Amino acid sequence: MTNKYFSNDPQRAGKVNDLFAIVAPRYDFINDLQSFGLHRLWKAQLIRTAAVKPGDEALDVCCGTGDITLRLAAAGARATGLDFSRPMLDVAEKRAAILPKLIRPLHFIQGDALHLPFESARFDIVTVSYGLRNLADFDAGLGELIRVLRPGGRLLILDFGKPAWAPWRWIYFQYLRWACPVFGRLFCGDADTHGYILESLKAYPAQNGVDQALEAYGFQQRRIFNLVGGMMSLNSGCKPPA
Template identity: 35%
Template sequence: MTRANLDKQPHEVAAMFDDVAAKYDLTNEVLSLGQARFWRRAVAEAVAAGPGQLVLDLGAGTGTSSLPFQEAGAQVVPCDFSIGMLAEGKRRHPELALTAGDATRLPFADDSFDAVTISFALRNVQETEAALREMLRVTKPGGKVVICEFSTPTWSPFRTVYTEYLMRALPPVATRVSSNPDAYVYLAESIRAWPDQAELAAKLQRAGWQKVAWRNLTGGVVALHRGFKAA
């Protein structure tokens, strides 16, 4: 079994997700206390894709996050760099155009997509701002990015409880439901080390995104960031 470290070497991160692919979606539902579906719905509403639009879903894993865009009538390209996750996704959703790709070197032409989205995967990319620039490159002028990522709870007492849950409760729970519990130790550490809402917004602006804004979900446990490419 493989676990990555916070230096986020791509081959280690990919191998770690290969290990957890089979039970990844189930584990997320358990560890999020059922909130994962609510967060996915919020992403779909923020992207607001419709018929005739092309959406790039980065870090799509098994493709679960891509289904709402398909159901809305948009064409969606799920993209991930874990071959194990893509193989599991192809087994479950053979109709999806699952594609292998690195977020910092996307295999797509400039100005290709109406929207780019990434959920709970940006913090696993070694070079965050390089990925944000690549997302900008492949987005059409006037298009948008929507990022859903774990963030910093806004209420200080809850923030303390949440941190304790991440580092103490999450690994034992993962031991019961995941095929690679050590991977969730890394995930807890990566959440704790991730920038807060304002810092991620600043990274988006430095990468060239405009009209950057965010809103908190579940008290800031998760934040949705949005930006637009200049028309």
């Protein structure tokens, strides 16, 4: 079965952009539905692990509708959210506009995660939540996240995971295979928008592969949080000194 939004080649970026243009107006609603609201707890865990200090410069790559960017700002960071999807950013900006001034400064910019428009070593914290899996080139994407992080800065990567225990993984993959496309069909008129999750996850190195990649970059204090038995994964670590 092929999914029209997934391919393992440079055309993928255009397909993913098409996908999020369709999903944007319902993205937050479907997220709550398909995770039973739990994505809020996983994102809160990311923010706790980021240990934001007031005034930290934080970049949230593939920010989508801004969940993590807004939380970073609320925790005291000077937060920037970056995404290539205008419809997703429109939702993020509307959400930010109705929040109290207390959590500013934050802003959103349109850009490509594979070519971040920032100088090297600019940020104290870099996050990517449900984004790295979507990039056409995992290695190039991770390299960009690390390039813009200052030595000693914290990198946080949250995404769907691959549970180590085979029966649990099987049950979870059945949910992604059969239930998620129903959300796509019901709320976006297209089963493939959410059938994409499983296809992209199969091609993604997930928690162990991300950890190995961070080890190869010499990351320190690396941690893997296996959430819900590894269904979701949070990787964290500190960039080594220059």
